[in-house]
Amino acid sequence: MSNLIKIKNSSFSPEKLKTMLYDMMVIRSFEETLKKLYQQGKIHGTMHLCIGQEATAVGACVPLTKEDKITSTHRGHGHSIAKGTDVKKMMAELLGKETGYCKGKGGSMHIADLDIGNLGANGIVAAGLPLGTGAALTSKMKDLGYVVLCFFGDGASNEGAFHESLNLASVWKLPVIFFCENNLYGMSGWIKEMTNIENIADRGAAYGIQSETINGNEILKVVEATERAVERARNGEGPSLIEAHTYRWEGHSRSDARKYRTRDEEKEWKKQRDPIALFKEQLIEENIITEEEFIELGNRVQAEMDEAVEFAESSKAPDLETLTTDIYA
Amino acid sequence: MRDMTYLEAIRESMSQVMRKDEDVFIMGEDIGIYGGAFGLTNGMIEEFGPERVRNTPISEAAISGCAVGAAMTGMRPILEIQFSDFVMIAMDNIVNQAAKMRYMFGGKAKVPVVVRLPGGSGAGFAAQHSQSLEAWMTHVPGLKVVQPSNAYDAKGLMKAAIKDDNPVLFYEHKLLYNIKGEVPEEDYEIPLGVADIKKEGTDITIIATAIMVNRALEAAAELEKEGISVEVIDPRTLVPLDTETIFQSVKKTSRVLVVYEAVKRGGYGAEIASMIAESEVFDYLDAPIKRLGGVPTPIPYNPELEKAAVPQVNDIIQECRKLMNK
Numbered sequence: 202m203s204n205l206i207k208i209k210n211s212s213f214s215p216e217k218l219k220t221m222l223y224d225m226m227v228i229r230s231f232e233e234t235l236k237k238l239y240q241q242g243k244i245h246g247t248m249h250l251c252i253g254q255e256a257t258a259v260g261a262c263v264p265l266t267k268e269d270k271i272t273s274t275h276r277g278h279g280h281s282i283a284k285g286t287d288v289k290k291m292m293a294e295l296l297g298k299e300t301g302y303c304k305g306k307g308g309s310m311h312i313a314d315l316d317i318g319n320l321g322a323n324g325i326v327a328a329g330l331p332l333g334t335g336a337a338l339t340s341k342m343k344d345l346g347y348v349v350l351c352f353f354g355d356g357a358s359n360e361g362a363f364h365e366s367l368n369l370a371s372v373w374k375l376p377v378i379f380f381c382e383n384n385l386y387g388m389s390g391w392i393k394e395m396t397n398i399e400n401i402a403d404r405g406a407a408y409g410i411q412s413e414t415i416n417g418n419e420i421l422k423v424v425e426a427t428e429r430a431v432e433r434a435r436n437g438e439g440p441s442l443i444e445a446h447t448y449r450w451e452g453h454s455r456s457d458a459r460k461y462r463t464r465d466e467e468k469e470w471k472k473q474r475d476p477i478a479l480f481k482e483q484l485i486e487e488n489i490i491t492e493e494e495f496i497e498l499g500n501r502v503q504a505e506m507d508e509a510v511e512f513a514e515s516s517k518a519p520d521l522e523t524l525t526t527d528i529y530a
Numbered sequence: 531m532r533d534m535t536y537l538e539a540i541r542e543s544m545s546q547v548m549r550k551d552e553d554v555f556i557m558g559e560d561i562g563i564y565g566g567a568f569g570l571t572n573g574m575i576e577e578f579g580p581e582r583v584r585n586t587p588i589s590e591a592a593i594s595g596c597a598v599g600a601a602m603t604g605m606r607p608i609l610e611i612q613f614s615d616f617v618m619i620a621m622d623n624i625v626n627q628a629a630k631m632r633y634m635f636g637g638k639a640k641v642p643v644v645v646r647l648p649g650g651s652g653a654g655f656a657a658q659h660s661q662s663l664e665a666w667m668t669h670v671p672g673l674k675v676v677q678p679s680n681a682y683d684a685k686g687l688m689k690a691a692i693k694d695d696n697p698v699l700f701y702e703h704k705l706l707y708n709i710k711g712e713v714p715e716e717d718y719e720i721p722l723g724v725a726d727i728k729k730e731g732t733d734i735t736i737i738a739t740a741i742m743v744n745r746a747l748e749a750a751a752e753l754e755k756e757g758i759s760v761e762v763i764d765p766r767t768l769v770p771l772d773t774e775t776i777f778q779s780v781k782k783t784s785r786v787l788v789v790y791e792a793v794k795r796g797g798y799g800a801e802i803a804s805m806i807a808e809s810e811v812f813d814y815l816d817a818p819i820k821r822l823g824g825v826p827t828p829i830p831y832n833p834e835l836e837k838a839a840v841p842q843v844n845d846i847i848q849e850c851r852k853l854m855n856k
């Protein structure tokens with residue numbers, strides 16, 4: 202714990218710190234609820250859970266305002282929640298209901314909420330990077346002052362779209378932050394077998410982009426790094442690349458036997474580096490929160506989740522007539 | 531009215547819209563000082579500056595995605611893909627992103643982007659710079675596909691494409707760039723989805739696209755001397771397609787030839803032929819619907835081979851004679 206950022210030195214009020222903890226708990230609970238609903242056969246298709254990666258999602262969104270934008274990935278529920286996307290409407294979308302964000306037509310990988318700057322999850326690995334670069338171009342051309350943060354994985358950094366986007370954003374000095382959640386695996390591809398460099402962040406140098414590698418399971422480290430990048434973007438200093446080390450506890454998607462990694466490795470990340478447990482302990486140690494308050498937060502999260510499931514389950518399925526609506530504007 | 535080339539007409543259309551609408555800008559490789567590979571954007575950077583005439587790195591994946599991202603956040607970008615062949619590298623952003631976004635986000639997103647695609651053969655650029663792949667795009671719901679055949683249409687259709695709130699793929703034919711036609715000075719619009727009867731006739735309906743419209747008109751003039759009266763219809767946009775104008779013509783002539791440059795197999799001509807066959811005008815037909823398309827081969831370099839790969843005026847004349855049993 203000694204290398205954790207001291208909360209007393211941070212600029213956040215106790216309320217803000219508790220909100221961060223709460224948001225991480227919502228994400229975890231959302232994902233665990235999905236797992237259950239999937240097992241009960243209430244959710245079809247596939248989904249990619251982000252349990253274990255709550256600190257990157259929440260931490261990276263803390264320095265963003267509502268006007269700022271994100272692009273997300275196939276593993277996007279956490280990012281959406283962190284940006285403020287409504288949990289009820291997201292749950293309804295996952296159950297394919299008309300009250301869902303996308304009227305039941307998008308599903309897990311296509312949640313977008315343009316009103317709060319969530320430009321969408323994406324089923325295509327690395328596709329969010331050029332899209333986010335374009336949104337940042339709009340900000341610059343219209344002098345709108347917002348920044349764009351693109352979430353992507355370590356696997357995505359091997360796509361051409363990653364390299365082309367970094368280069369483009371760099372030469373045009375766009376207000377965009379490329380935020381890599383390095384959870385060590387792309388599906389079954391272990392990072393050491395897929396790239397021959399120490400850090401994904403090293404790639405930023407090739408494009409003249411300010412880059413850093415951080416511990417993505419310590420939320421305040423994530424917040425700090427993102428704050429620096431946001432400031433650079435707002436000052437017109439161009440893009441940044443942040444690589445945050447983290448780990449997904451679950452398999453890649455719902456059909457993964459996880460043969461490519463050891464149970465010991467998983468245990469270690471869960472026991473030693475659980476981002477929620479780490480932050481909670483820190484908050485308790487520094488007297489920001491009590492054990493009772495933590496339990497109380499947990500109850501609130503559960504109530505929010507129950508309400509979301511209730512809302513989703515009682516919502517109507519979309520009418521068949523909507524099959525061909527919303528294709529063209 | 532002045533005469534102006536197809537190329538100049540497209541440039542004028544973009545410039546006129548850009549003068550009025552701050553949100554419209556153009557981007558692409560070498561479109562600045564260089565004026566683009568075909569000189570189409572010559573002089574635009576002088577008028578609009580490098581912010582709105584945006585030279586990009588050679589990065590089709592990034593610039594196409596960037597255009598889509600800009601479009602969904604309030605801009606109206608026009609992206610030039612230097613040769614339409616290179617659109618393959620941009621395909622994810624066009625097919626998986628731009629075309630799907632509105633639908634999969636429940637009707638909330640709008641993607642007003644125009645992608646300009648210089649296509650077609652006949653200029654000696656061989657297999658990787660001469661393709662006609664517009665049919666690929668018509669297969670994707672969510673996209674619109676435009677294919678002007680003359681300067682007047684190019685100007686008006688470009689205006690409509692820029693104003694449209696959907697992704698529009700604007701196919702330009704390299705061989706048409708320098709062909710002149712009458713073009714009004716003012717800023718006018720030709721709505722997407724309205725075909726044009728380029729020549730009236732009573733014996734055969736030819737439905738032709740892009741440069742094939744010119745060839746069909748030439749063929750029609752020849753056939754006229756033999757007493758065969760040809761009606762030439764240019765759909766101008768493949769999506770949306772004006773089937774009504776086509777059906778009306780078929781009722782009048784009872785014979786149909788579809789002419790297009792793209793490889794005949796799997797081309798858009800098959801779609802037009804099927805639409806006619808499936809419709810009520812089938813009963814009016816006096817002969818099977820014929821298609822004349824490109825030979826299924828990559829476009830060769832040798833000029834004679836290159837010509838042989840796609841329909842020429844003579845091929846059209848022959849097909850028409852066959853249709854008339856002559």
Ligand SMILES: Cc1ncc(C[n+]2csc(CCOP(=O)(O)OP(=O)(O)O)c2C)c(N)n1
Pocket residue numbers: 274275276324325326353354355356357358384386387388453
């Ligand atoms: C272009 C593309 N290729 C492959 C896939 C299949 N796929 C989906 S997620 C994934 C792994 C991505 O790994 P990473 O970027 O590290 O993200 P993580 O899953 O670790 O969050 C793969 C291969 C895809 N969706 N898109």
